[in-house]
Amino acid sequence: MKNRKVTIFGMGVSGLSALRLLHREGADITVISQGKVDFWPNLEQILKYVPREKCYSQEEIKLDTELVILSPGISKKHPLLKDIKVPIWSEIELGFKYVDAPIIAITGTNGKTTTVTLLGEILNSMGHSAFVGGNIGIPLCDYPFWKKKAEYIVLELSSFQLEAMESFKSKVAAILNISQNHGERYDHFKDYVSAKLNITKNCESFLYTNEVPYKGPGKRIDLSDIEMDWDLTNFKIPGKHNLKNLYVIYEILNILGLDLKKAEGTLSSLSGVPFRMQYLESDFPLCVFNDAKSTNWDATLTAISSVEGDIYLILGGQKRGKGDSILPHLAEIKKHVNKVFLIGETTDSLAREIGDEAFAISCYKLETAIEEAHKESNGTLIFSPAFPSFDQFKNYVERGEAFSKLIMGES
Template sequence: MDVKGKRVLIVGLARSGTAACEELVKLGAKVTVTDIKKEDELKDAIKKLEGKDVKFVLGNHPLSLLEDVDLIVTSPGVPMDIELLEKAREKRVPIISELELGFWFNKAPIIAVTGTNGKTTTTTLIGEILKNDGKNISVAGNIGIPFIQEADRIGVKDYIVLEVSSFQLENIINFKPKIAVILNITEDHINYHKTFENYIKAKSRIFENQTEEDYLILNYDDPIVFSLSKFARSKIVYFSRKTELNQGVFVKNGVIVIKEHDKILPILKAKEVGIKGLHNLENALASVAACWAAGTNLNAMAETLKDFKGVEHRLEYVDTVDGVKFINDSKGTNPDAAIKALEAIDDPIILIAGGYDKNADFKPFVRAFFGRVKKVILIGQTADKIERTAKEEGFYQVEKASSMQEAVIKAKNSAIAGDTVLLSPACASWDMFKNFEERGKVFKEAVYSLKEKMVASNKNMKIP
């Protein structure tokens, strides 16, 4: 679509909304931005757009915005059932996500990764493997850099690796990755999608425009993901941690291998993978499958898998204080992700959890405490809900804290040398923080502050 002179309404001035606004203005569109938040809550975004020909309507979404509008671009997380968008659909105004907008201007082949958990790790890992193979790549999408920001920069011979969310996929029209990856699907964002079925549909849109020339990487071990294969027209490559496949990427005798026709290509031993945990082994297998479809050198895969140590806020080692390890897993924004974090740690755990309520079922999360978690410190909107669920399930070692700083202190006081304090909230961050990154940063700062105070206290102790 040629957007020059078109009247475009951007709904939601988040990171992707701001990037979409900048690009559309540059291309000559007449842009209006609306956000339910007020001006004082959006200072940083507004400052970024200073001097650009943009109209702001903040604090509400008046229906008058729909007069003479050609296109609506939504930011991730904007509910699709708000009156403004309902009326827009009635008027047949096209509604797209920033992901779709980026695709309109993109020239490079796309590798797109979605799933409930592991998206950021897998997207980053695929990018690192391709980079180590000498390819010019860009990593963008839900991972931090909006797609539209990179779309007109990256060349036709390059690769763009995207992390894509269900929010972004819900409003696509033509978006089509050359290689699509679906890691896993478990209940998440039910407050937004209303039903689990709607969430699955949104995730599966990643491959709806693919043809026989494209690739779809699917988790053979995940029943929901596996079931999506019957809807695909693209070439399917399975990966499996549990089964030796006839074709695909799997573990054979402790070695990650690719099997194509009758040929088995060994990559490296599973225990040599730099990122630990069974969930990360699955992420590694998915990355190998995607990079194999992209024609990547096997040595580049093996070397990167050995060297890659993970991403910030995902099972990130912070520090050790008096023999107690502190691990930041702020990216664990749903119960399934937090359960995987618990399973990846061998030490007794003091868990910090809780946050924004996405209408998740916390029973499986609480059941994973037994035999692993000594105590849980709860924060945020869901603290009472998780505490109630814990007591119903027979887990009584629960305390609440009013801030992250207080939670870190309480966790340290409950731990002994050899324990691990794990922040893995099982919830989104929006009740107390801007995003999971800020939550993880505050956790790390609280740990560093605690250590400084303890070091200073030990120095001041008088030796008799």
């Protein structure tokens, strides 16, 4: 990479990590992001690695580069990338060049964060040092700065990241499921599926489930017939969907040739993932679960089906443009849920489709939804939005933290 002209397009978490690594490697770096440079929120960090005159707004530059490192939030169809003849890599592809351990790569529409987290916990508890990163929030380009060598690299990969892969190779690649999602990015469902299937390129072993619309090479497992030689009485994370996640982990460990009995002994220590059906212990009159990571209907339907009794659901967020209608799912929601509190940009459209003001309360704001839910005295409150967070929050983490603080009575 020394002296190679590299442009980093998008200066979020992954872009900043790529910048740090490329600076270490002596690349000739230019960075591009949205908005006026002087107003970039992380400009101070960026200027540690590249001079101000090499920072540009995407509206004021024409690319002159040998390589583009593309943020997952930016499509390869962006006008700035039109007709360029140089490689376009994700931050994952760049980080891969500096990895010295076998990679376990996991994708899927739902469950990938939980699966990656639990697999990392199990490996570490077994004494196998694991770096857990990717779409989960820790960029792969952070790994070269680790002080110790990992025995395994466990990566959560999104369809966005998988769009820009070239030579990335994994020891085990797994797809948990694929259902309609990211209508704002993909014109057709087949395009989304195709992006997910990029994970199969160059992998040594491929594992997929019956919830993936794919027929081809690899090991297919049936999630309707789960068979594990483990005693699951110590596995305390709720929901059938988490048993499915665990089954995929079981099969990955089996492919790796690791001691399954030793892995079984770690189950009691597993704690789950923040903002994915996370139980909140509080003085709220209802039992509360924070499922703020939900950005699609399947995730929310899974959440409400994992709890018994009276359920109150907080639903809504940023419109996607495709797959937003609640009508195909309304009967299933009404089967499980007593009342819905609608929030976000989707409030009015969902309320019109539901057409029942007693069942669906238009709240718009999260604070109002929680105030309305507080009037109920028995049952479970689930915050599982089914839509992206960007209408009112920076990301799903900020959304989840805001919900937890409100439930706990914190300002």
